[in-house]
Amino acid sequence: xxxxxxxxxxxxxxxxxxxxxxxxxxxxxxxxxxxxxxxxxxxxxxxxxxxxxxxxxxxxxxxxxxxxxxxxxxxxxxxxxxxxxxxxxxxxxxxxxxxxxxxxxxxxxxxxxxxxxxxxxxxxxxxxxxxxxxxxxxxxxxxxxxxxxxxxxxxxxxxxx
Amino acid sequence: xxxxxxxxxxxxxxxxxxxxxxxxxxxxxxxxxxxxxxxxxxxxxxxxxxxxxxxxxxxxxxxxxxxxxxxxxxxxxxxxxxxxxxxxxxxxxxxxxxxxxxxxxxxxxxxxxxxxxxxxxxxxxxxxxxxxxxxxxxxxxxxxxxxxxxxxxxxxxxxxx
DNA sequence: CCCCAATCGTTGGTGCACAATATAGTAGCC
DNA sequence: GGCTACTATATTGTGCACCAACGATTGGGG
Numbered sequence: 376x377x378x379x380x381x382x383x384x385x386x387x388x389x390x391x392x393x394x395x396x397x398x399x400x401x402x403x404x405x406x407x408x409x410x411x412x413x414x415x416x417x418x419x420x421x422x423x424x425x426x427x428x429x430x431x432x433x434x435x436x437x438x439x440x441x442x443x444x445x446x447x448x449x450x451x452x453x454x455x456x457x458x459x460x461x462x463x464x465x466x467x468x469x470x471x472x473x474x475x476x477x478x479x480x481x482x483x484x485x486x487x488x489x490x491x492x493x494x495x496x497x498x499x500x501x502x503x504x505x506x507x508x509x510x511x512x513x514x515x516x517x518x519x520x521x522x523x524x525x526x527x528x529x530x531x532x533x534x535x536x
Numbered sequence: 537x538x539x540x541x542x543x544x545x546x547x548x549x550x551x552x553x554x555x556x557x558x559x560x561x562x563x564x565x566x567x568x569x570x571x572x573x574x575x576x577x578x579x580x581x582x583x584x585x586x587x588x589x590x591x592x593x594x595x596x597x598x599x600x601x602x603x604x605x606x607x608x609x610x611x612x613x614x615x616x617x618x619x620x621x622x623x624x625x626x627x628x629x630x631x632x633x634x635x636x637x638x639x640x641x642x643x644x645x646x647x648x649x650x651x652x653x654x655x656x657x658x659x660x661x662x663x664x665x666x667x668x669x670x671x672x673x674x675x676x677x678x679x680x681x682x683x684x685x686x687x688x689x690x691x692x693x694x695x696x697x
Numbered sequence: 698c699c700c701c702a703a704t705c706g707t708t709g710g711t712g713c714a715c716a717a718t719a720t721a722g723t724a725g726c727c
Numbered sequence: 728g729g730c731t732a733c734t735a736t737a738t739t740g741t742g743c744a745c746c747a748a749c750g751a752t753t754g755g756g757g
Contacts (some may be wrong), residue, residue, distance in 0.1 A: 382581075383545060383589075384650065384653045384654070385585055385588060385589075385646070385649060385650060385653065386585075386589060387582070387585045387586055387589060387602075390558075390560065390582075390585065390670075391563070391667050391670060391671050391674070392563050392564065392567060392578070392656070393582055393585075393602075394561055394670075394671050394674035394678065395556070395560045395563070395674060396579075397603050397674075397678050398556055398560075398674045398677045398678050398681070399553075399557050399560040399600075399689065400603070400745095401551050401603070401677070401678055401681030401682060401685070402556055402677065402681050403553065403557070404553070404681065404685055404745090405681050405684045405685060405688075405701085406553060407745090408688055415729075416711095416712070416713080417541075417553070417557075417713095418557075418712085418714090419712095421548070421551075421554055421557070422612060424546055424547075424548045424551065424554075424728095425548055428544075428546075429549060429582070433735080433736095434646060434735070434736060434737095435735065435736090437719060440547075440548065441558075442558050442562070443713090443714075443715095444714065444716085445735075445736060445737080446714080446715070446716080446717095446736090446737075446738080446739090447713065447714050447715075448736095449736065449737055450713090450737090450738095451713075453671075454712080455617055462738080469722080469723075469724085469734095469735085469738070470571030470721080470722055470733060470735095471721070471722045471723070471735040472736085473735080473736065485546070488546060489546060491721095492545045493545070494596065495553070498684040498687070498688070499677070499680040499684055500628075500680055500684070500718055501676070501677070501680050501681065505673070505676070506552050506716085509550050509552060509555075509670075509673045509674075509677065510550075512556075512666070512669065512670040512673060513555035513556060513559045514547050514551070514555060515584075515662070515666070516559045516562070516606070516660070516662070516670065517555065517558050517559050517562050519660040519662050520559070520563050520565065520566050520660065521562060522661065522728090523566045523660055523661070524565055524566060524661040526645065526659070526757065527566075527569055527621075527659070529593055531603070532553065534539065534605045536556050540729095560706090561714075561736050565715090568715095577742070577743080578744060579742085579745095594705080594706090594708060595703090595705070595739095596705065596706085604744075604745095605744065605745055605746080606698095606706060606707080607706090607707075607708080607709095607744080607745070607746075608704065608743065608745075609706095610707055610708085611708095611742085611743090612742085612743075615742085623745090629752075630704095630705085630752080631705095631751080631752060631753085632704065632705040632706070632751070632752050632753070633704090633706080633752095634705080634706065635704060660730090678706095689715075
């Protein structure tokens with residue numbers, strides 16, 4: 376083992392961002408064969424999770440919950456409507472907001488989806504405790520990243536605030 | 537707090553895969569303003585890291601190192617060539633393999649890139665120890681996901697091997 | 698020598714992700 | 728009532744990511 380490699384801050388194997396990207400893509404790949412029979416991609420699955428918990432939701436609500444751009448959600452929701460899991464209709468009180476609701480088929484899908492989390496844990500073969508530990512670390516990183524971005528977007532805030 | 541929410545295995549806030557996706561996108565977003573002056577996207581930055589460490593590399597080498605599809609790398613490398621950081625040429629000994637090498641400009645870029653990791657750590661405002669801890673957890677997840685996918689691809693392997 | 702299988706890279710199709718712009722609806726103000 | 732911000736979605740363009748199919752090259756066996 377070379378000392379320069381250990382000290383190299385640009386070495387691929389030292390990059391947290393690289394590990395994060397690879398882990399995210401890898402875990403999604405584990406989900407893929409389980410989601411495919413439901414006709415869902417992983418981002419679509421996350422939208423369904425949000426709806427099962429909180430429907431009806433507007434695009435803005437989903438954007439906040441999933442931290443996704445409205446421009447990403449708009450076509451995704453159309454695809455979910457095309458396969459018959461959600462309905463997209465305008466809110467009567469405010470014609471600007473889109474009310475995304477579940478169809479009967481979309482609600483029924485939840486029973487199938489409940490089999491997924493245990494199947495994933497089983498396939499990964501990791502301790503639940505370790506996954507919860509990872510989840511906590513990720514939550515801290517998410518918070519740190521959000522703070523960093525907010526600061527970058529509004530750099531006029533001085534230390535005094 | 538509702539007991540059903542705590543027990544709900546489909547709750548968005550319990551999903552490790554969701555935290556992983558959000559964290560990965562969030563951290564990449566912190567990189568974006570730092571990479572933009574270098575004319576690089578985050579995946580392109582990772583390719584450059586691999587090349588600074590190991591150039592020359594074939595598409596297959598990069599695919600293995602970065603865990604990316606050749607179909608993803610092929611157009612990405614063309615863009616890196618278009619901005620003048622890499623050269624794409626066939627290997628003389630085997631005309632099938634593409635030898636990706638750095639240009640002088642690509643090598644020079646490394647000096648700029650060296651400022652990025654400390655800037656990221658500073659912006660995130662997290663302890664290095666915590667980031668290293670996270671890195672270890674992610675490494676374990678990556679291994680677990682790879683094993684899971686390998687098993688799914690070759691299900692004929694029985695326990696005896 | 699020639700065919701065959703395997704390997705390497707590219708291409709085309711679908712879908713995600715973000716930025717910038719466009720469109721439509723709402724609300725406050727005069 | 729009409730003007731003017733402001734808000735919520737939709738659309739367009741670029742780039743990533745995966746899959747399936749293809750073309751070119753290579754190396755082995757008839």
